[in-house]
Amino acid sequence: MxxxxxxxxxxxxxxxxxxxxxxxxxxxxxxxxxxxxxxxxxxxxVIELDKLADVSYKIENGILTLKPNAKYGRLTSNTIKEIKKGKKKKTTELVSSAPWGEKSDTIFKVQVEEGYTVFLDPSAEGLFINCKYCKEMDLSGFDTRFCTNMSRMFEGCAALEKVNVEGWDTDNVQNFTDMFKGCDKLTEVKGAGEKIDTAFKSK
The missing domain is CATH 1.20.5 (Single alpha-helices involved in coiled-coils or other helix-helix interfaces)
Incomplete structure (x- = not known):
């Protein structure tokens, strides 16, 4: 037992x-x-753009940080505008119509606040055009599923050396014209799919 x-x-x-x-x-x-x-x-x-929060931004020490007012935010339709520059306003320059467009000369880095997602509208044309002193952009926090136009998105970013686009969905994008025009220091795009890679190689 x-x-x-x-x-x-x-x-x-x-x-x-x-x-x-x-x-x-x-x-x-x-x-x-x-x-x-x-x-x-x-x-x-299912994401409805019209119901997403706005996206706020700040520029501190040369770093442009995008932060939605909720976990998900919408960066509204973007285009390009012309501004006058110089003391006598005799010269002009193309800048983004985004809120930071006229401050593009003060931007050295771009990022999305960690833990947040920024949805792009159908048009991201010229979103960072002529941010000519910016060296690095981490845009992996972008959701691009609704975007159809990425033309001239980084045009004139002459100092740009690093871009991270990991996770971008470009299935609906139809226009990549001059997306990387003038990005002479950029040697590769991190996370680029076939479409973006083709646009990059044709810059």
Whole structure:
């Protein structure tokens, strides 16, 4: 009888050693899977541009940071405008119609606030045109699924050396004309898909 009890206790002991950690491991990974699935569902749900929050911006120490007023924000349709420059306003320059357009000479780096997503409108034409002193742009926080026009997006960014476009969806983009025109220091575009890579090589 004692022998049977001893064997039973040994089995229970072995189960405690080998099974319990496995159960814990499975529970931990199930929780991670649930969180990942929830995040995926949230990002893949139907997005309505008209209902997204506005995007605020700030320029500090030469860094342009874009931050939506909620987790997801919309950067409204963009185009190019002409401004007069110089003391006597005799010269003109093309700049983005985005809020930072007329301050483009003060920008050395562009980024999206971590943890936020900026959705682009159908037109991103000239979004960073003539940001000629900007050296680096991390735009992996952009969602481009609605964008159809990326023409002249980085035109005139003569000092640009690094661009990160990881995660960009360009399936709907029809116009890449002069996207990287004048980006003479740019040697590669991180995360570029086939379409953007083709636009880059034709600069």
């Amino acid at each position: 004692r022998g049977k009890i001893g064997v039973l206790l040994l089995i229970i002991f072995l189960l405690a050693i080998f099974v319990a950690p496995s159960v814990w491991f499975i529970n931990e990974h199930m929780q991670e899977l649930k969180e990942a699935t929830r995040d995926q569902v949230e990002t893949e749900k």
